[in-house]
Amino acid sequence: MKKCLAVFLTLLLVLVLCAGCSGGAANSASAPASKEPVKSEPLKLRVGHAAFETSAVHKGWLKFKEVIETESKGSIQVEIFPAGQLGGDRELTELVQMGELHFATNSSTPLAPFDPEYYVLDIPFLFSDRQTVYTILDGQPGQMLLDSLQKVGLYGLGHMENGFRQVSNSRNEIRTPNDLKGLKLRTMDNKIHMKFWSLCGANPTPMQFGEVFTALQQKVIDGQENPFDNIYQAKMHEIQKYISRTNHLYTPFVAFTNLQFWNSLTPEQQKIIQEGAKAGVEESRKKGTEADTAAEKAIEAYGVKITNLTKGEVNAFRTTMSPILEDIKPLVSPEVMDAFLKATNYQQ
Numbered sequence: 497m498k499k500c501l502a503v504f505l506t507l508l509l510v511l512v513l514c515a516g517c518s519g520g521a522a523n524s525a526s527a528p529a530s531k532e533p534v535k536s537e538p539l540k541l542r543v544g545h546a547a548f549e550t551s552a553v554h555k556g557w558l559k560f561k562e563v564i565e566t567e568s569k570g571s572i573q574v575e576i577f578p579a580g581q582l583g584g585d586r587e588l589t590e591l592v593q594m595g596e597l598h599f600a601t602n603s604s605t606p607l608a609p610f611d612p613e614y615y616v617l618d619i620p621f622l623f624s625d626r627q628t629v630y631t632i633l634d635g636q637p638g639q640m641l642l643d644s645l646q647k648v649g650l651y652g653l654g655h656m657e658n659g660f661r662q663v664s665n666s667r668n669e670i671r672t673p674n675d676l677k678g679l680k681l682r683t684m685d686n687k688i689h690m691k692f693w694s695l696c697g698a699n700p701t702p703m704q705f706g707e708v709f710t711a712l713q714q715k716v717i718d719g720q721e722n723p724f725d726n727i728y729q730a731k732m733h734e735i736q737k738y739i740s741r742t743n744h745l746y747t748p749f750v751a752f753t754n755l756q757f758w759n760s761l762t763p764e765q766q767k768i769i770q771e772g773a774k775a776g777v778e779e780s781r782k783k784g785t786e787a788d789t790a791a792e793k794a795i796e797a798y799g800v801k802i803t804n805l806t807k808g809e810v811n812a813f814r815t816t817m818s819p820i821l822e823d824i825k826p827l828v829s830p831e832v833m834d835a836f837l838k839a840t841n842y843q844q
């Protein structure tokens with residue numbers, strides 16, 4: 497009985513399938529002629545980042561979405577997951593590498609352990625102003641970094657804004673490296689950062705961005721370093737007493753996608769995405785520059801002491817940290833190192 501039923505069901509299935517095939521073909525053959533092209537499902541792409549929804553980099557991704565959706569006439573759709581919803585910097589980079597997420601931004605510092613060429617941007621005091629940063633990152637040296645991502649399965653799209661970094665803490669005013677002595681300082685996940693803060697006498701603790709506020713609040717750490725706008729967005733100014741304008745580093749947010757996924761796109765789709773990324777980079781820089789100035793004012797108004805360093809004080813940091821160049825050199829290819837040192841006219 498069971499066997500009969502099985503045979504019957506198999507026959508039924510075959511009939512249904514055949515009807516489906518011929519019916520489908522007949523239907524399309526006899527369908528009224530239409531000039532409308534067949535509407536295919538839009539390509540749905542996901543972006544993840546670990547910064548706030550109010551951040552400049554988020555505004556950059558919003559611009560990316562807008563340009564792509566308009567230019568592709570809706571055939572490519574972009575959804576953005578901010579604030580570490582999909583993970584912190586490390587996890588986001590891994591997700592893109594594994595092909596489970598289409599796009600992400602990661603600060604160059606936590607990206608360097610994935611692609612060591614990025615350690616070149618960890619040379620303290622490499623850049624002195626934004627215009628130089630943009631010229632170099634949009635020029636040949638920056639392109640060398642984006643290209644180098646292919647070695648680790650990523651495809652670099654551009655350098656969005658994070659910004660120049662300042663040191664905040666709740667213990668004492670910081671003017672010279674000596675003032676950092678024994679200070680428990682959160683660093684980004686990167687051995688070079690840990691080392692150059694150690695050179696200043698600080699006690700560095702690597703940690704992902706999403707954990708910093710609570711660690712400061714619970715006094716697991718005394719301080720951290722970030723651009724003014726990040727400090728403000730994260731409300732760190734509410735639990736930090738001092739910020740020193742050190743400008744010790746400029747970190748960009750590197751925007752990237754999965755290399756295999758990139759290669760699977762049509763040239764037209766690639767062009768649209770590249771256009772979106774370019775517009776996103778510009779937007780993030782424009783918004784980032786404005787936000788940084790506004791954040792600094794708001795932080796000062798809140799009552800945090802912002803310390804401007806003299807040239808001599810900045811130089812003391814520069815000199816104390818400068819031996820780190822010898823640690824960075826073996827990690828970066830000579831071509832990339834040379835391109836950045838020349839372009840920035842870096843003197844040790």
Ligand code: TK8
Binds near residue numbers: 723
């Ligand atoms: C956010 C982080 C952050 C960075 C840090 O994704 O970790 O301090 O400056 O903005 O990349």
